[in-house]
Amino acid sequence: MSQTRFKDKVIFMCGVFFAYDKNLDIEKAKKSLDLMYHRGPDGYRSIQGSNYFLGHRRLSIIDTSDRGFQPFVSEDEKTEVAVNGEIYNYKEIRGELEECGAKFSSQSDSEVILHAYCHWGVDRMLEKIDGMYGVVIHDRESGKIVFFIDRYGVKPLFYQVDGACSKVIVSSEIASLKNYSSDLVVDETAIFDYLVYRYVPYPKSIYVNVFKASPGQVVEINLSTFDVNKRFYWEMSNEKASINVDENKSTIERLIRDSMELQVVSDVPLGFYLSGGVDSSCLLCSARELNLDPRAISLDFVGSEKSERDFVDEFCDKLDHNNLDIMTIEPQDTNHVLGEIVKKMGEPIGDDSVIPTYLLNKKAKDKVTVAIGGDGGDELFCGYSRYKILAPGVTAGKLLFLAKHYIKHFRSKFLCAFRYDERWERYTHLLGGMPASKVYRDYRNLFPNLESNYDPYWHYKRHYEKSDGVKDYMRLDFKTFLPGLIFCKVDFASMLNSVEVRVPFMDRTIVEYAFSRYDEKSKRDYGTKTLLVEYLYRKTGLDFTKRKKRGFGLPGPKYYQDGNSENVFHVRVLKDWLEYNV
Template sequence: MCGLFGVYRTEGFSPDDIDRADQARDTLQHRGPNHGGARVTGDLYHGFRRLSIIDLSTAGNQPMVSADGKLAITVNGEIYNYRELRADLIGKGCVFTSQSDSEVVLHGYRAWGLEGLCERLDGMYAAVIHDGERRKLHAIRDRPGMKPFFYFHSGRRFAWASELKALQAWLGDDLPPIDETAVLDYLACRYIPAPKSLYRNIFKLPAANRLTFDFETGRVDVGRYWNLPTEIRSEGDDRLADGLRDRMQASVAAHMVSDVPIGYFLSGGIDSAVVLSHAVAVNPAAKAFSIGFEDPKYDESAQAAKVAALFGAEHAIRILQPSELDDVFDRTRQWYDEPLSDKAAIPAFRVCEFASRDRTVVLTGDGGDELFGGYRSYKRFSGIRRKQRFVPFGSQSGWRLKNRNFRLITTRDPVELSLAIGSGRTRWQRDVYRERFAIPADYDELAHLRSWWKPELGPLRSLQYLDFHTSLPNNILTKVDRLSMSVSIEARIPFLSRTMIEYAFSLPESFLYKDGQLKGGLKYAYRDVLPPSTLKRKKQGFGLPQSWKRTAVASQSEDSYQEAVLSGFLKDADISRAPA
C-alpha cells in the first residue's frame, strides 16, 4: 500500500517548487513509511510513498521507469493476478527488473494499451501512468473502489493524490472554495459521493474509471472501463454453493501473497469467519485480531474466539474503553480530510491500530453484505414497499411529520425510501440546509444514487446493486482505506476480487436469500464449515455500547453526530440542528 502525489506545471519546477512538492508528498508518509521517491521531468513531478509488501528490495521502489525512459508508473495497492500477467508479459518479451506486482502495470500498458490493461488487472489499486512520448498522463482505479484517487483540475493546472491532505498542502492559499452542493450531498448520505470532493475543482476518480490528462490541451477525459454484469445463473443450489466456496478459496489465496506477515480481522459474524476458514488452509499459523467491549450485549469477541479456536488460529483480543472516543472528531479530520459520518470508525480504527503492532497486512470480511445481501434494511425496504400498495398517498402534515413510520410508508420514491431507511435525512429536513447554503431548489442531491437504481433487477437485488456502486466505495471502502493506512497497515478484501464480485451478482435471488434469510446462500454454502452459532448469529456490526452513552460522542444521535463532524470542516457555517 502506498501514497500517490504528482503535479503538472506548464512553467516547470524550481528547486523551491520541488521542495514544496516533496513536502506535499510526505503528508502521505503514513501510507508509505518505507521510502519516498519522485521523478521530475520538465513540467511533471511524479511522486510516491512506499509501504513495502512484495519485493522488499529497492528494485520495488517507485516511480518505475521503462528502459527507454518513455514510460513511468506509480501504483497504490496490490495486483492479485500479477503472477499470471507477468508470465504472459515475459512470453511477449518483456524484461522485468523486480519481483514487484506493480511492474506488470508498466509493461502491461505498453503491451496491451490502456483499455487492455484495465481489462486484465484484478486487485485493489489506483495507478498513474506517465506516457512521455504521447504527452499524456493516465490514471486508473480498481473496480469496487478500494483505493482512492483525488485530482485537481483547473484550466491547464493538474495535480493528483491518494488523499486530499496532499493537495491541500500543495495548493495552500490557492485551495478552491468549498462546494456547497457537496455539503448537501453529505447531509443526505453521510458521505460526499464521487466524483465530488469537499472542494470545487478537486474530484475523486470514481471506481472502475480511467482518466487521461492531455498535456498539450489541458483536457481531462474520464470514463468507465468496466460494468457489473447482471446475467443470472441457472444451476442448482449445491452447485452454486460449490462454485462460491471454490472462488472464495482462490481469492483468499491470491490475497495472501506477501513478503511480510499477514493477519486477519475477526468479528463474531459470518464474513470474517469465511475468510479465516480459507486462510488457514493456506497458512495454518494464522493470527486473528478482534475488538471487544466489556458490555456483553455488544461484545462479539467471545464468538470470534470460538471461530479462531475451531480453525486453530492464534487469536488476540483488545477490549475498548469509553475514553477512546475522546479524540474522535480530530481523528476524523485527519483520516478523511472531508466529512464522513460513521461512529463505527472508532472501533474499526482501534482494531487496525491493534493489528499494526506486529502485522503489515490484514485480510478483512468487508464486502460480504453488498455481495450476498446482508443488510437488515433490505427486508425493511421490501416490507414497506408492500405496505405502500394499501396506504394511499396523503398529506404529510401535523402529527404525520413526526411519525417516522408514516413518513416512510408515504415515501413513493424508492431511492428516497432506501436513504431514509438507512437513517438518512428526509427531503424536508434537507431543504432546511438547501436554503441555508443558497442551493437552487432544482438541485438533486440524490442524483448519484438514482443513476445506479435498477428497478428491473427487483427490489432486493436493486438495493445490492445501488449499495455496491454508492455506499460501498464512498463510505465503507473509504473507511477501510483511511483507517488502515493511518497506521501504515494494508487491508485486503477477498470478497471484492473481480471473480467474487461477478459471481455473487450472477446468483439468483432465490439462492442469495435462501430460506428467506439475509445471506441465505452464503450460509448454505458454509453450513458444513462454520459453526451454527456463527451462521445463526444476527448481524451486529461495530455499534457502541449503551453503557457508553454518558460520553459526548456515544450520546449523540446520528444526525447530531453528522453535524458535529461537519462543523470541524465548516467552522464558519451555520449548521445548527435541523428540525427532526
C-alpha cells in the same frame, strides 16, 4: 529528468502524487508527498522534470528490497508509473509479459503495470488485472497522464484539471492536493450531498473543481490541450445465470478459496480482522482450509452488549485456531478520538464505525502490516436487513414479522422508514443518511446558494437500474454506499496507521458470480447471506442465522465523546471538519 530516493528504517501502503504545472513549485510538490508519510513510511522516490513531478511513498508489501521502489520507469524512459495498492494476479500477468519479452528488474507486483501498459496499452491491460489499486501513468511520448482506480473503488485517487493555469494534479489523498492548490473552495452542493448520503459521492469531492476517480473508469488528460477523456473499463453486467443450490454451494467455496490464495501473498506480517460476523468468519475458515495459521485479530467492546468476544472464542475453538488476539476497547479509549481523526480527514466521513476501525488498525499495527477484512459481503450476498424492507411485494404478514423481530433493536431505522412516502427518502433513511426534506429544513444555512431545483438524489438515480427487485438495491449499494462510505472509511482508518486492508470478496470472479447467480432459494432469503451461512455451518456446525447482525459502530452512549449517541454523528463530523478546514 532527475530522480531522488530515500529509504529510512524498515516499517512498511503507498501514496501517489503527480503535479504537472508550467510554474511547477517543486518544494510544494515534495511537501504534498510528505503529507502522505503514513501511507508509505518505508521511504519515497520521486521523478521530476522542468514542469512535472511524480512521487511515491512506499509501504513495502511484496519485494521489500530497494528494487521495489516506485515510480517505475520504462527502459526507454518514455513511461513512468506509480501504483497505490496491490495487483493480486500479478504473477500470472508477469508470466504472459515475460513470454512477450518483458524484462523485470524486481519482484514487485506494481512493475507489472509498467510492462503491461508498454506492451499492451491501457485497455488490454485493464481487462487483465485484478486487485485494489490507484494507478498513475505519465506517458511522456504521447504527452498525457493516464490514471484509474480499481473496479470497485477500494482505493482512491483525487484530481484537479486547471487548463487556464496549465495545471493537473493527481493524488491519493485530497489533503496533499490541497497543499499544492491552496486556493480551494468548499462546494456547497457537496455539503448538501454529504448530509444526505453521509459521504461526498463520486465524482465530486468536498471542493469545487476537485474530483474523485470513479470505480472502473480510466481518465486520460492531454498535457498540452488539457482535454479530458473518461471511459469505463468495467461495468456490472445484469445478465443472470440459473444455477441450482448445490452448484452454488460448491462454487462459492471454490471462489473464496481461489481469492484467498491470491490475497494472502505478502512479504510482511499478515493477519485477519475477525468480527464474529459471517463475512470475516468465512474468510478465516477458508484460510484454515488452505492450511494457513494466520493471526486473527478481534475487537472487544468491554461491557457492551455488542461485544462478540464469546462468539469469536467459540468460532476459533471450532476451527481449532489458537492464533487469536483480542484487542479491548473501553469507553475512555474513544474519548477525544473523533476530534483527533476529523482533523486528519481530507473530507468528512459520516460513519461512527470510523472510530473503532481506526482504533482497531492502531492497535493491530504492532502485530501486522497487512490485514484481511470482510467488507463487501453484505452487498454481494444480500446481508443487510434493510433488503427485507426494500424487497418487492411487502405484505402485512411480512411487516408483522419485521415488527416482531426488529422493533426492539431496529425501531429507529426500519419501522421509522415508513414515515417517508418518497422512495429515495426511505432508502436514504435506511442507509443512515438524512432525507433531503430534513436537510432543507434544519441545515439550510450551510448551503445558502444552493439552487432550488437541485436534485438531492442524483447519485442514486445515476446508478439505479431496475431489473430484478431487491438485487437492484444490492447493485445500487455496491455502486454507491460501498465505495462512497465503507471503502473510504477503511482506507482512511487503515492508512492513517500504515496498515493495508485487503478485501477478498472484491475478487472479480466473486463479484460477477454474486450478481449473476439466480435461484429461488436466494431470491427468498433476503438479508440472510444464505450461501455463506450454510458454508460456515458445514465447516463448523455453528448456526449463524441465530445471531443478530451487530455491525461495527460504537455500541452506545458511554462510548461517545459527549455521552450522547442520539446526536446525528455525521452532522457532528461535518461541523468539526468545517471548523478545521474553512
